[in-house]
Amino acid sequence: MFLTMKVAFRNISRQKKRSFLLAGAIAFGMLAITLMNALTGGVVGNIRDNFSHALGGHVFITGREWTDAGQMIMKIRSDANLDRLLEENASQIEAFTRRSQAMPSLIFGSQQTMHMVYGVDFSEEDKLLDSLVVTHGSLDELGSKDDLIILPQPVGERLGVEVGETILIRLETLTGQQNVGEVKVAAFIEDQEELGLSAAYTSRAYLNTLLGMDSHEYQMLNMFVTDLDFVEGFARTFREGLRTLEEEEEEEAEPAVTVTVAGMPLDPMGEQEELTPWEGTRYQVMNINQIMEAVELVVGVLNQVGLVIFLILLVVTMVGITNTFRMMMIERTKEIGTMRAFGMHQKQVKRIFLWEAVLLGLLGCMAGLVLSGVFAMVVGSLSLNTDPSLQFFLNNGKITFSLPIGSVFLNTALVVFTSLLAAYWPARAAAKMSPMKALSSHT
Amino acid sequence: MKKIQRISAVVLFILVTGFAAHAQDFSHIEAILERIDDQSRFDGSDFSAVLTMIVEDSEKGIEKMVVRQFRRDDGERFLLLIQEPVTEKGQGYLLEGDNLWFYDPSSRQFAHTSLKETFQDSDARNADFGSNTYASSYEVEGYLEDTLGNFEVYIIDLKAVDDTVPFPYTKIWVTKDTDLVLKTEEYSLTYRLMRTGLFPKYTKVGDVVIPVQMIFVDELVEGQKTQIAVSEISVSAIPDHVFTKAYIERVNR
Structure with missing residues (x-):
């Protein structure tokens, strides 16, 4: 040979x-x-x-609960079970953030625009702050003042507002009541508006006040994992750990049937999910791979x-x-x-x-x-x-x-x-x- | 020491009895609210009209919208069918009890919406097209006697009793002699004025009194307001099938 x-x-x-x-x-x-x-x-x-940077993590947990008036709202309260899971899996968590969110009208004079606003705790958002490209203004005062907002540059231009000026933020509380707040523009940032990820950022405590939530409550728990290869298993741990007995029984009673065509799930048109109110908070756990699909x-x-x-x-x-x-x-x-x-x-x-x-x-x-x-x-x-x-x-x-x-x-x-x-x-x-x-x- | 205790007790007694007396004073105001609600309801008949809306927006300019309204207060139903502008023609809002549906002919789909939402891009809210619910939705926080133009009015401060209404706080100017709401101011949860409503003209249709001209001013966005003129009023019976989804679909065929 x-x-x-x-x-x-x-x-x-x-x-x-x-x-x-x-x-x-x-x-x-x-x-x-x-x-x-x-x-x-x-x-x-x-x-x-x-x-991951824009959404603030690799694994995203949201919570839903019913109000006494029969309205479903998105909210996460203090939860010993969630705290236990965070503690038990701390070695796999690089960082985690708790955020609130709203889609308010931002108003300045006669101009207004609707835009996604995340309420964040700037002291735990190092990754976010590192990823933001500031075009005007500064992020220095964000940790010390609550009524500040970071706006994407195009939003600032649309409103005709300058850094240091105050804009109005009109939104609905979680239960649908009208509310208005005032925030001062701290900085403008570059954004990815074309990809639907454009967002403004303000203090979570302040946004919570406007949304009718307590300052320690939030709507999303976002986690960065240490190893992306294990993100699916990590998300599963939380999904199973946060599932209530009631949810397990419902799943057993009604096994989920997904019709797929060429590997793509097919959702029947016009069929709305009929939800029966439940006690306490139910969680949804998603991971970055699901978004990346x-x-x-x-x-x-x-x-x-x-x-x-x-x-x-x-x-x-x-x-x-x-x-x-x-x-x-x-x-x-x-x-x-x-x-x-x-x-x-x-x-x-x-x-x-x-x-x-x-x-x-x-x-x-x-x-x-x-x-x-x-x-x-x-x-x-x-x-x-x-x-x-x-x-x-x-x-x-x-x-x-x-x-x-x-x-x-x-x-x-x-x-x-x-x-x-x-x-x-x-x-x-x-x-x-x-x-x-x-x-x-x-x- | 005993003297201080006695004085405190007396002050406390005066305060408590004062508050109680004050709370009792609201009963006649609550009666006014009930009369306002009652005289806005078509309990024995149906109601239909054409609403001409002029929406002024500093960015978009002035837009005219014509809406056909069918209303049946027994069973809390109404149907709003947009006739103008052409781009929105055929869109409809159907209220069936607690459910409000929005129909878009371009997608041929019904979507769930709420009475608390704004109507199209105007300053009116979907709830503005039904009967008043001041007595059931609000509690009286206080009132003043004043004049508005030539009218002697009560200015009543109201606070929402639950989350079913869009504005948590409202102030209404009500004529003393006829119980007509001439003006409203609606406030946010942070007690910031959000919208002013003016109702300069009313008409009597049977036992019901309805405003035929309404002006809603957005107090947050400069230069934004909506005027609504009500015409072609009729109290003739409306067929049951009008208050159905099938009717909206058929109208659009």
Whole structure:
């Protein structure tokens, strides 16, 4: 085997130009698919990170309860069970935040706009504060004063307000009563309005007052986990730990049936969930992967499109390889005859050709990987200060490439397999050649 | 020491009896609220009218809206069908007891909404199109006697008894002789004035008195107000099927 490999390698080295062109074609395909996979992998990672920062965590817990008037409201009170779970899983929690939220009208003079406002405890929101890009004003006073608000720059422009001026915030309490507050604009920030994640931030205590909640209550508990790989299990722990006996009984009585079409859950139109009021708080636990499902679906489609293009490129290359190997066989007819006359077996002749194909494929793959690495390093080092919506796909303004090792092996295996397939018939024809006829050939 | 205790007891007694006497004073005001509510209800007949709404917005300018209203207070029902502008034509609000549905012909879907919500982009609320519920929804916190223009009025401070009304605090100007609400001021939970309502013209339809001109001023957004004129008033019986979802859908076919 070593001999056949050696001969194959010598043959490739003999025809440098031809080998370079063949390996180059393979390298181009490998470069394209590697970059596509690495780019989509990086984009998914960045979107996940940016989503986590914008939403304030990887795992999100919300609570619902019924009022005496039969109204369902979103609220989390002090809960010993929740505190116990937080304590028990503290080692897996990097940080957690408690937030309230509202969709109020922000009013300044004759201008008004509706916008999402999160009520946050700025003392526990280091990650959020680090991720905000302040365009005007300062975040310094946020911890000491309650009636301050951070507005996305476009919202400030829409209202025509300046930093330091006071705006009105009109909203409904949790039970639907009208309320109005006054907040001073502390700073403007860049936002991702195009992606529906634009939000203003104010003190949770103040927003709670306007929503009709106590200052220690909140609506969402967001947690950053130490290891994203275990986020599903972590979320499950909380989901199961917070489930009441009543909920378990209801689930057993009415098993959830989900109709899916092509893997996508199908929700019957117009059917509204009839809820029977319950005692206490019921929790909903979501994790970042559930939010990312839609993004990953799109990325998965992109990767599949990339793979199809890669396969088309491989087929074209395969035709080239087959033709080249046929030419090589004709060129080496006398050489094959000589080798066969000196006792080389048919299998060995075939193996020489097949090893040449494998080596060409591997060389092409390596070249493609090296080129894509160089490309990723160059492009990844550039800072892109473009559209704010584009920033959401980037990591601090830079494109990130992340290539799963599995896809490298898969793509390499595909290349080697197609090269082998392309060289198989010329190799077989070369092996079956009669030594007598080969030696008497004029080629 | 005993003297101080005695004085304290006397002061306490005066305060308690004073508060009790004051609370009793509200009974005639509560009676006024009940009369206001009663004379706004069409208990024995149906009611229909055309509402012409002029919505003034500093950003969007002036918009005209024409709405056909059908109302049956027995069973708390009403139907509001938008006829103008063309872009909103066919949209409807159907109140069936406690449930208020909004129908959008473009999606052909009914969505649940609330009497507390604003009507379209105007300053009117869905609750403004039904009968008054001052007596049941509010408790009297105090009152004053004053004049508004040429009218002698009570200015009554009201506080909502529960969360069923949009504004937790309201102040109403009620004529002493006819129990007509001429003006309202509605306040937020933080007691900030949010909306002023003016009712300069009333008409009598049978035993019911209804405002035929209403002006709602948004006190938070400068230059924003809505005027509503009520015309083509009728108390003829309205067929039952009008107060159904099927009717709104059929009207839009």
